Structure formats: structure tokens, C-alpha cells
Amino acid sequence: MFARAMASPHHPILAQIIPIRRCNLSCTYCNEYDRHSAPVPAEEMLRRIDKLGALGTSIITFSGGEPTLHPDLDLLIQRVRERGAIATLITNGYFLVPERIKRLNRAGLDYLQISIDNVQPDDVSKKSLKVLDRKLEWLAQYAEFDVTINSVLGSAIAQPEDAYTIAARARELGFNSTVGILHDGEGQLAALNRRQRSAYDRILGLGTGLFSFAHLDAFQQNTIRGLPNPWHCPAGGRFLYICEEGLVHYCSQQRGTPGIPLAQYTPDDLRREGAKTKGCAPFCTISCVHQTAMLDEFRTRPRETLSGIVARRKQRDPEWQTPSSIKLLEAMFLRDSRMRDFFGAIALRLFGIRQGAKR
Ligand code: SF4
Ligand code: SF4
Numbered sequence: 001m002f003a004r005a006m007a008s009p010h011h012p013i014l015a016q017i018i019p020i021r022r023c024n025l026s027c028t029y030c031n032e033y034d035r036h037s038a039p040v041p042a043e044e045m046l047r048r049i050d051k052l053g054a055l056g057t058s059i060i061t062f063s064g065g066e067p068t069l070h071p072d073l074d075l076l077i078q079r080v081r082e083r084g085a086i087a088t089l090i091t092n093g094y095f096l097v098p099e100r101i102k103r104l105n106r107a108g109l110d111y112l113q114i115s116i117d118n119v120q121p122d123d124v125s126k127k128s129l130k131v132l133d134r135k136l137e138w139l140a141q142y143a144e145f146d147v148t149i150n151s152v153l154g155s156a157i158a159q160p161e162d163a164y165t166i167a168a169r170a171r172e173l174g175f176n177s178t179v180g181i182l183h184d185g186e187g188q189l190a191a192l193n194r195r196q197r198s199a200y201d202r203i204l205g206l207g208t209g210l211f212s213f214a215h216l217d218a219f220q221q222n223t224i225r226g227l228p229n230p231w232h233c234p235a236g237g238r239f240l241y242i243c244e245e246g247l248v249h250y251c252s253q254q255r256g257t258p259g260i261p262l263a264q265y266t267p268d269d270l271r272r273e274g275a276k277t278k279g280c281a282p283f284c285t286i287s288c289v290h291q292t293a294m295l296d297e298f299r300t301r302p303r304e305t306l307s308g309i310v311a312r313r314k315q316r317d318p319e320w321q322t323p324s325s326i327k328l329l330e331a332m333f334l335r336d337s338r339m340r341d342f343f344g345a346i347a348l349r350l351f352g353i354r355q356g357a358k359r
Contacts, residue, residue, distance in 0.1 A: 009299065010270060011056030013292045015240040016063045016090075016252070019045055019070040025092055027117065027125045029156040029182055032252050033065045040244050042072035046079050048246055051262050053083030055270065057240075061088040061288075063252075065244075068095045074107040081108040088112070092127050096135045098142050105144040112143065115150040115180070119162045129166050140173040147175045151203070153196045153224075154182025160199040167203045179203050181223050181285050191226025200224055218308065219290040228282035231293055237274015239292045240265075250278065251286050 019040050023033035052060055060080045067073060068091050080087040088111040089104070104112070116132060117125035139147050149170035151163035163179055170177035179200060181192065192200065222229050235241070235250035236258060242248060246262050249255045250273075258273050284290075298305045314320055 008056065009296075010237070010267060011058065012052070012240050012270065013057075013238045013295055014059045014061065014288060015052050015057045015242060016061045016288070017045075017048060017052070017242040018064060018244045019062055019067050019073065019076060021065040021244045022069055023064060023066040023092070024069065024094055025066070025126055027127065029124065029154075032063075037065070037244060039070045039072075040246075042075060044246065045070075045072070045076050048242060048262055049076060049079045049083060051265070052240075052242075053080075053085060055265065055267070057085055059086040059088060061090060063090045066092055066094070068100070074103050077104070077107040077109050081110075086110045090115070093132050093135045096138060098138050101138055101142040105142070109145045111146045111148070112139075113148045113150055115152060116166045117152055117157060117162075118159060119165055122158060124156050124158070129162070129169060133169070136169070136173055136175070140175070148178055149175050150178045150180050152180045152182050153192055153200055156182055160196040163199050164202045167206055171206055177203070177206070178287075180287055181220065192224045197224055219294075220287070223285055229284070229290075231281060231290070233278040233281040233284060233289060234274045234293055234296060235278065235289055236272075236276065237270045238296055239289045248273075251289055253286060254278070254280065 021032075021034050021037035022039075023030075023035070026033070026035070049060065060083075062070075062073065062076065067089060070076070073089075077087045077089070087107075087109050089109055090113045093114040093116075114132065114136075115127060116129055117127045119129045121128040121131060136149070149166060151166040151170075153160055153163050157163070167177040167179065219229050219231065233250075235254070236248070239251065240248050240262075241251050241255070242262050243255060248258060248260050248262050248265050248269075250257050258269070260269060278284075294305070310322055
């Protein structure tokens with residue numbers, strides 16, 4: 001993902017695409033689903049995936065609604081892989097059984113994320129550890145793709161301590177875990193209270209790899225304190241949200257802008273919309289767009305970004321020593337421009353990426 005992000009400053013790094021708006025659940029905080037929509041026809045979805053491929057998109061994520069309700073999801077995942085992109089899926093997990101997981105393996109899925117909101121179902125959400133734990137065990141047993149369990153904190157969640165229980169269970173099963181901050185109906189921030197922040201700190205204390213976004217994410221540190229983030233939101237350029245009608249939007253919470261059909265979206269649109277200042281940026285909680293922006297930051301300020309990650313890791317654990325892999329990365333990409341060009345060219349070739357691609 002990193003190498004692909006470095007290949008060009010203009011192509012989309014991540015596109016979220018909606019194959020179906022319908023969902024089998026009805027979480028009360030959610031504004032991204034309905035109870036009735038039909039799946040987008042497979043032929044139309046394939047055209048949209050091909051178009052994202054032609055724009056040079058690195059990662060294509062199926063989201064919803066509940067994307068596993070789409071009858072041709074496996075075919076769509078295969079097409080993403082055929083177009084050379086990374087295929088990822090965000091699901092509520094309700095339809096995962098061993099046979100379905102094996103089909104996702106065969107389709108070539110790279111990565112799956114389940115968001116779990118609480119331990120016991122309540123009026124707000126049925127995305128509950130009690131209901132989904134058996135599914136998680138099946139994933140641990142059968143999945144050949146990476147799995148991340150996302151727990152959430154925010155005003156809609158009654159028991160913030162549940163987020164820690166969920167993250168600990170994810171680690172126990174060998175999965176990645178992340179914690180998200182629930183946004184309001186416009187993707188904006190509601191600061192966390194002391195109990196919620198304490199749960200957040202305990203989850204970070206479980207420890208994650210250096211490059212996990214939990215450590216990389218200086219954004220989230222501001223978010224949980226209700227502070228603004230000084231960043232440029234690259235939505236419309238480096239990040240795209242494609243609704244079920246095939247229109248490009250900035251993100252799930254800013255639907256309607258720019259609202260251009262994907263079929264007509266051009267490299268000029270990517271450049272223009274990605275460069276626009278978004279008034280909603282300072283208090284935005286849409287973490288996948290933050291992550292996209294961080295990859296861009298790595299591209300433009302590699303030395304400072306890597307130093308910041310290492311410093312934050314050391315702050316959390318003063319005994320921590322910089323691993324030799326990071327020292328090697330620094331030597332290969334950061335210290336000397338000739339070495340950086342040499343190793344950069346090798347990395348891009350290994351990843352099958354055209355160097356200097358301008359789309
Ligand atoms: S499962 Fe996901 S898409 Fe469905 S209602 Fe809940 S949050 Fe929304
Ligand atoms: S800042 Fe960007 S990602 Fe966040 S709500 Fe606004 S358009 Fe969406």
C-alpha cells in the first residue's frame with residue numbers, strides 16, 4: 001500500500017464503493033443504509049471497478065449497507081484483483097460462515113474489517129461480541145486474508161469498557177485491532193469523556209506494530225480530546241466514495257459533493273477536487289481518509305513522518321528500541337537521495353508499479 005501510494009501523487013489511493021445500500025441491521029447512529037435497496041447490477045459494478053482501475057486506484061473497499069448481501073460480491077472482488085488493486089471489505093460479519101469465508105479466500109480478498117460496537121446487543125447496535133464471537137473463531141480458522149476488528153467509542157456506545165474487551169478478544173484470536181471514534185451525522189467530532197478516554201488508552205496499551213495506524217494516528221489523539229486537526233483532506237482526489245448510483249462523493253458523510261458520475265471522472269477532477277479545502281476537515285473523524293492523508297504525508301515528508309512515528313512509540317514505551325528494520329528503511333529511503341532512488345525503483349518494480357505514473 002505504501003509503495004503504491006508513493007508511485008504517483010495523483011491517482012486515488014483508496015476508493016470506497018457501495019455495491020448495495022441495504023443492510024440487515026439498523027444501528028441507530030448510522031446514516032449509511034436503508035432497508036429496501038436492490039443490489040447494483042453486477043455488470044454495472046464491474047464497469048465501475050474497471051473505471052477505478054483506469055484511474056490508477058490502489059485499494060478498492062466494498063462497503064455499504066452490508067456488502068455481503070450482494071449476490072455477486074465474489075466476482076467483484078476477483079475483478080478488483082484482476083485490475084491490480086488491493087481488495088478489501090467492511091462488513092458487519094453476520095453472514096460469515098465457514099463456506100462464505102472460503103469463498104472470499106478463493107475470490108482473492110486481501111483484507112476484511114468488522115466493526116463491533118458492544119459486548120451485549122442493545123437498542124443502539126446488534127454488532128455485538130456475543131453474537132459475532134463464533135464468526136470471529138471461524139475467521140481465525142479459515143480466513144487467508146488479513147482481519148481487523150474495529151471497536152468504537154462515542155456517545156452512542158453505553159459501555160466504553162466494551163471496546164477494550166473487544167480489542168483484547170481480537171488480539172487473542174490473532175487479529176489486528178483498531179478503535180474508531182463515532183462521528184455525528186456529518187462526520188464531525190464529539191469529544192470523548194474521561195471514561196471513554198481511559199478505555200482508549202487501555203486499548204493502545206495492548207500494543208500494536210509500529211506502523212499500525214493506532215500509533216501513526218496523531219489525528220486520533222486530537223480527536224479524542226475534541227481538538228481540531230490541522231490537515232488537508234484529500235477527498236475527491238486521493239480518496240473517493242462511490243455511491244450505489246455511481247456518483248463520486250468526498251466521503252460517506254459528505255454525499256452530494258462533488259456528485260460527478262464516476263464514468264465521467266477525469267484526472268483533472270482528481271487534481272481539482274483533491275486540492276480543494278474542505279470546511280469540515282478540522283473536526284472530521286473519518287479515519288480512512290485520515291489514513292490516506294498520512295500516506296501522502298509520508299510521500300512528501302518521509303523523514304519527518306518516520307521520526308514522528310518513532311518518537312510517539314518511544315513516548316508510549318521509553319524502553320522501546322528502534323528495530324533494525326526501521327533503521328534499514330531509513331537508510332534505504334531517507335538518508336541519501338541516490339540510495340532512495342535506487343531502492344525506490346526496485347520496490348516499485350517488485351510491486352509491479354509503473355514508476356512516475358501520471359494518470
Ligand atoms: S451494520 Fe453498518 S451499515 Fe448496517 S446499520 Fe449498522 S453501521 Fe450501518
Ligand atoms: S474532511 Fe474530508 S473526509 Fe472528513 S467529512 Fe469532510 S470531506 Fe469527509
